[in-house]
Amino acid sequence: MxxxxxxxxxxxxxxxxxxxxxxxxxxxxxxxxxxxxxxxxxxxxxxxxxxxxxxxxxxxxxxxxxxxxxxxxxxxxxxxxxxxxxxxxxxxxxxxxxxxxxxxxxxxxxxxxxxxxxxxxxxxxxxxxxxxxxxxxxxxxxxxxxxxxxxxxxxxxxxxFVLEFETRAFRRELHVRFHTSDHRSERIRTYLWPALLQAPRGPCVHKGVVIT
Structure with missing residues (x-):
């Protein structure tokens, strides 16, 4: 890295x-x-x-x-x-x-x-x-x-490193869904854990956990 x-x-x-x-x-x-x-x-x-x-x-x-x-x-x-x-x-x-x-x-x-x-x-x-x-x-x-x-x-x-938790639509490179999510929806209802980026607007090094 x-x-x-x-x-x-x-x-x-x-x-x-x-x-x-x-x-x-x-x-x-x-x-x-x-x-x-x-x-x-x-x-x-x-x-x-x-x-x-x-x-x-x-x-x-x-x-x-x-x-x-x-x-x-x-x-x-x-x-x-x-x-x-x-x-x-x-x-x-x-x-x-x-x-x-x-x-x-x-x-x-x-x-x-x-x-x-x-x-x-x-x-x-x-x-x-x-x-x-x-x-x-x-x-x-x-x-x-x-x-x-x-x-x-x-x-x-x-x-x-910086956190990212402002994105409101599910993105595979940034997020993983929590098991209670609606997998048919792309709209993020709740963040359980922020994504971690290597730098502002940089690559994601740890995905955030969200409920869609």
Whole structure:
């Protein structure tokens, strides 16, 4: 697999290699999501709220990506401010090279950034949205899932991966149908899991799971 910088991934990167991260993204759906659903099922108020639970676990992934992407953008903006680079020079080749250097540093040091604030941000958004379910705050399985999603979102984002969940028509190169889907319909009713793209408008490296 070729990364965004067009260099082949190095085996020295271990579990931070892009191909390993994509596999972890698949495992997040296949295993961590299932484990978290089990933890939520143990909460009496949520036992029969299947749609809410599915939307919650989907939202955690989306919110996690959004939070860490904002953090990376803020880091780059802080570097530009420290160097007193005016906004009108953002498209200057030297500024683009500077941003690329920040990306290279983050990829080389994936654990250098503390993502605990991102975890707190995602949790706060969930608690605020689902204020009718204060029981969620005490669900250790959900908190663990948020942490796993945010950490993986960070690792994927610094390699340039993005989520795709805006397409409303089923596309075989982007989606797989959940077993409850109407296979005669091409209209996507619900996303259970976002597709993962190698880059914005890039190839799909892990298909999203949808209900048509």
């Amino acid at each position: 070729v990364g965004r910088s067009s260099r082949f991934e190095s085996t020295a990167q271990g579990d931070q290699r892009p191909s390993a991260l994509v596999r972890r993204y698949g495992s997040l759906y296949a295993q961590a999501r299932v484990d978290t659903l089990d933890a939520l099922d143990a909460i009496p108020q949520l036992r029969d709220a299947d749609e809410l639970k599915s939307k919650l676990l989907f939202s955690v992934v989306v919110l996690g990506f959004r939070s860490v992407q904002n953090t990376v953008s803020d880091m780059k903006a802080q570097v530009r401010r420290a160097l007193q680079i005016p906004a009108q020079l953002n498209s200057d080749p030297r500024v683009i090279e500077l941003d690329a250097s920040v990306d290279d540093y983050l990829r080389a040091n994936p654990d250098a950034c503390d993502v605990s604030r991102n975890v707190e941000e995602v949790c706060a958004q969930i608690w605020a949205t689902l204020y009718d379910y204060p029981c969620l705050k005490g669900c250790a399985g959900l908190t663990r899932y948020v942490c796993d999603c945010v950490r993986l979102a960070w690792a994927l984002s610094i390699h340039g």
